[in-house]
Amino acid sequence: MSEETTMSGFSFFDMRELKARAETCAETHPTLTHAQRLSLVARRDFGLPCFVEARRLREQDIMQHVESDGDVGKCSFCHFTFRLREERAWHVTRHERLEEALHYLHHMPLVGEQLKRLMDSSWSQAQDAPTLEGRVAGYLGVFRAWYDRSIFGSMCDGTWREHPDFPMYVSMIITATDVPHDVLDRLASLYGRRPGSLRWGESRWQEVG
Structure with a gap:
């Protein structure tokens, strides 16, 4: 060093x-x-x-990222709110898993307000765009927000190496949520379909086994 x-x-x-x-x-x-x-x-x-x-x-x-309020800490790096005494060790584990994952992936998923803004704007586009291409782009934005939330969770729990990439995730999520038929057909033609890879209504990928 x-x-x-x-x-x-x-x-x-x-x-x-x-x-x-x-x-x-x-x-x-x-x-x-x-x-x-x-x-x-x-x-x-x-x-x-x-x-x-x-x-x-x-x-x-690690603790330079933590702001404390009484016996509660909130980490601005791994976005974890925890009890400083009882959950300190769990925070360290989560924090270091994310630190390791970022080193290899070179990408920090959107979290917090940035994620919410992407979700809100993408839902609006998915519902209101006057063209099929616009609605497809809107749904892809929604799925990108869901994907970022999913892979961020995997980075923090140590399963990020097995997490699908975004194109594969799209092929999974279009079979696990309600999508208009015309949008579904277009996305399936671009990404394929992998039914059963995600439970219906679930957007978070889970490691099998």
């Missing part, structure tokens, strides 16, 4: 790398306990005084 990274925080990947290197030290430093190997790597490779400092920096990196 570079000095710049050290000063700016301690990421999920920094911590994972530190722990992985400590595991490899079991052969080169067999007399050290695991805790001692963690601190050895923290000093040698990350310029930190000990592993406790690495953990402190990691917690600081």
Whole structure:
């Protein structure tokens, strides 16, 4: 880890790398306990005084996104509202899953007000556009909002690797919700149909098994 990274925080990947290197030290430093190997790597490779400092920096990196109101915290990164004492560990798990997923996907789904605006404008277009192409575009906007909500949930629960991409999602959702026949036929011609992949009325993809 570079000095710049050290000063700016301690990421999920920094911590994972530190722990992985400590595991490899079991052969080169067999007399050290695991805790001692963690601190050895923290000093040698990350310029930190000990592993406790690495953990402190990691917690600081996560909690910088949290605003607290009494015993309730709200994270602006993973959009999780939680009880600071009872649900702190669950927040860390969710936060780090999202951090890992973003690293690989390079895409943050729309959430909050941005998602609501896309949903509202797309529903209006889907209902009121004077042409078939306009209504198709409106439904695609609605499905994009549902898709972003679905994959964001998968990013936070760790199932994002199996989540379908948007074209596949469209082929699933058009068989699980009410769509006008002309719009349905056009979307099916573009994306195909995968009936049974989503339960009727459900827009959130769920991992099977």
